[in-house]
Amino acid sequence: MKLILALLALFIAVPATAASLSIELDHTRKTWQTADLLKHPDAQTVQIVDDVSYKRNMTYRAVPLAVLLPGLTPEAHLQAVALDGFAAELAAAPLLQTRGARAWLAVEDPAHPWPALADGKPSAGPFYLVWTDPQAGHISPEQWPFQISTIKQLKTVAERFPALLPDPALAANDPVNQGFALFQKNCLACHRLNGAGDAQVGPDLNIPYNPTEYFGADFLKRYIRDPQSLRHWPQAKMPAFAASVLPDSELDLLVGYLKHMAGRKQQP
Template identity: 40%
Template structure:
């Protein structure tokens, strides 16, 4: 056996061992820790087909369990969201109406589980995304965003909403309801705070705080900032850069402008 083949086999064996040893913490009223084996042994595990997978940018097939059934709850308490954390520092929040909203036609969340004997492909820039990944069937029915597909998931918990925990990220009551600043706050919380903090607020740790010590609106011209959001590598690029670009399917031009309006507003509200 050649050296390359030996290294490849060792890497595969390590990935399998890691997947078998992996566990997922779930705390939605009681602390549980479930292993890959336990999840794959659930009676509701199924093989699902996910068209237009956000991470793999194509159709994927997974062994998965319905997320709602896994949580074993039918609603979240008022002012609470589902917090999903990943091993790489990514943190996303799913609001109650996204998970448990009324209506027969709605997006269906699943927890995909990487089987040790069928490892998922590696993703350029992210590598191994297993062993747990939240995927959606019919995401457009509920307006699911690309940042609500977390991978490398290690814990799922109930947590207060972002503005309840950190009021310093909220626009003042004097800001009109129709202001793009308010829309920008919503988009920022969903799409940006999965990696970044704002005024020291937030759980994520992948990227820098976007207001401390300086705000991007203070050192990027508007057209440069828009270009950076759309394609970061068109402005700055380095080998370990992790920030993805946001195309118009992920964030509309209107929402990009709203995020920039929110950033400009927060530049004057450092705390």
């Protein structure tokens, strides 16, 4: 046992190493190495206030993500895949902005590794999508993927996963469809629904049961607001969605979508 603990401690203490990031767009593909990004002509030092992952102010060497996405149009759709299976669905338009909320690819320097996210856990490296002035773009925590290995252009979520779609008879601006948009932004990075989705972190939210079927009263909303207040365990990964990130009106829409999909179960 002592030998195992010693080896584990050694593994945790191993400094960051150089890594590679694949960016796969419909019209071009490129693999970036850590060293190339650190010396990129557009790289600069950025200050991140109240970093989503570290819960404090952080400083990074980073490249504006837009310059790594040549020729991408605002209508495009991307997915950032992390080493642990987290798959963030990202609309291209916010990533291409040069004013207001701005997306940056933070690059971990092996010579100056970032701190661990928690005791016994690795850092947010080797690559981390961070935002300056995120409040200006209503950027959610799920739009801050860390430990990124690949960024790829894909068809939209609705095109790839029809099992996620609400009743097609609903109007485009129906509250259920608004909730579906919020589900894509806030939930799909970790969860599947009806077996549809690319995430491998959290449970399916409709099969075998939808959370609206087993959370009574307003406990589901309380759980989304602060998961640890209802189910506390050290290995929990679900983040809390504060009202500043997901206002009450949007939380109602999200729960409305889930409740609607409880009546549209499809076995994977």
